[in-house]
Amino acid sequence: MSVRARHLTRKYRRGKGWRPNGDVVTALDSLSLDVPSGEVHGLLGPNGSGKTTLCRILSTVLTPTSGTAHVLGYNVVTEAADVRARLGIVFGGERGLYWKLTGRQNLQYWAALYKVPSAVARQRAQKLLDRVGLGTEANDLVETYSRGMKQRLHLARGLIGRPKLVVFDEPTIGMDPVAAHDFRELITELRTEGCTVLLTTHDMAEAEAVCDRVTLIGGGRVLATETPRGLARLSAGHHWVEADDIDIDVAHLPGVVEVVRQGAVTRVKTDSEGAARGVLDFLLGRGVRTVRIVPPTLADVYLDLFGARGMEV
Numbered sequence: 001m002s003v004r005a006r007h008l009t010r011k012y013r014r015g016k017g018w019r020p021n022g023d024v025v026t027a028l029d030s031l032s033l034d035v036p037s038g039e040v041h042g043l044l045g046p047n048g049s050g051k052t053t054l055c056r057i058l059s060t061v062l063t064p065t066s067g068t069a070h071v072l073g074y075n076v077v078t079e080a081a082d083v084r085a086r087l088g089i090v091f092g093g094e095r096g097l098y099w100k101l102t103g104r105q106n107l108q109y110w111a112a113l114y115k116v117p118s119a120v121a122r123q124r125a126q127k128l129l130d131r132v133g134l135g136t137e138a139n140d141l142v143e144t145y146s147r148g149m150k151q152r153l154h155l156a157r158g159l160i161g162r163p164k165l166v167v168f169d170e171p172t173i174g175m176d177p178v179a180a181h182d183f184r185e186l187i188t189e190l191r192t193e194g195c196t197v198l199l200t201t202h203d204m205a206e207a208e209a210v211c212d213r214v215t216l217i218g219g220g221r222v223l224a225t226e227t228p229r230g231l232a233r234l235s236a237g238h239h240w241v242e243a244d245d246i247d248i249d250v251a252h253l254p255g256v257v258e259v260v261r262q263g264a265v266t267r268v269k270t271d272s273e274g275a276a277r278g279v280l281d282f283l284l285g286r287g288v289r290t291v292r293i294v295p296p297t298l299a300d301v302y303l304d305l306f307g308a309r310g311m312e313v
């Protein structure tokens with residue numbers, strides 16, 4: 001097991017300085033989680049649900065208020081150095097890079113912290129720079145990098161120590177679609193290499209594409225852990241029926257929630273797989289041939305659970 005968290009609770013004191021005692025915010029509320037070795041595991045949930053707090057505890061940069069967590073068999077509080085030596089961290093944003101150094105120098109600096117011998121570090125840095133598409137900008141100062149380029153350097157940085165587990169916290173923020181696509185490929189490669197990946201994202205398509213399983217977090221608690229497909233099945237998720245070029249009224253059929261016309265395509269939202277089948281049979285019975293059932297996606301399940309408020313696009 002790469003990650004084993006038991007009853008993790010983390011409280012923050014908010015409003016210190018302007019309120020006498022401050023409010024206590026419970027960011028994690030007795031959260032337990034297992035991530036087997038080699039799994040790509042997604043953490044999904046609305047803003048403020050505790051994902052970053054969990055990532056920070058597992059990365060040993062924050063201690064829990066109570067509960068325990070083991071990463072790669074080491075306790076994140078009492079054996080933090082052992083965890084750090086085997087862990088890669090890629091947090092979103094622009095923190096943690098040295099702007100007055102080149103991309104290559106940044107990687108070699110981080111390799112030294114991981115105690116990688118300098119000849120090996122040079123080779124590894126070059127490989128990683130090529131892998132994240134920064135080969136030609138390797139010798140430019142980081143301060144000249146765009147946001148997306150810094151983000152790609154973050155990816156390389158997280159991998160320089162050949163980690164057994166990589167924690168990615170919103171890694172594709174600021175990346176263009178090509179870089180985001182390359183990121184998905186990188187995750188697939190890491191999985192092939194046997195690396196465990198913990199990935200926080202608001203991009204449901206990304207989670208669906210790369211994650212073996214996802215955990216939905218709400219209010220600092222685990223709501224569900226499942227494969228993306230399994231989650232879609234488990235939920236009361238809406239099934240859509242799509243048909244090309246129809247002018248037949250289906251709004252009265254049982255379980256139909258909404259009928260949306262998008263150009264030549266009619267999309268019928270139903271409340272269950274059974275209702276979708278009913279609409280399908282109805283349309284087939286009236287001679288419609290180009291008709292299909294579209295099962296709920298992870299994004300549908302997420303919206304059902306959290307409402308549009310939790311979605312960042």
Ligand SMILES: Nc1ncnc2c1ncn2[C@@H]1O[C@H](COP(=O)(O)OP(=O)(O)OP(=O)(O)O)[C@@H](O)[C@H]1O
Nearest residue numbers: 012013014025027046047048049050051052053054
């Ligand atoms: N340093 C802090 N001081 C006080 N409260 C904090 C602090 N860090 C986080 N919180 C609070 O803890 C809760 C969980 O925050 P966290 O950043 O873990 O959520 P998240 O799921 O990562 O959110 P997002 O999707 O916006 O990144 C929120 O209510 C947040 O306001």
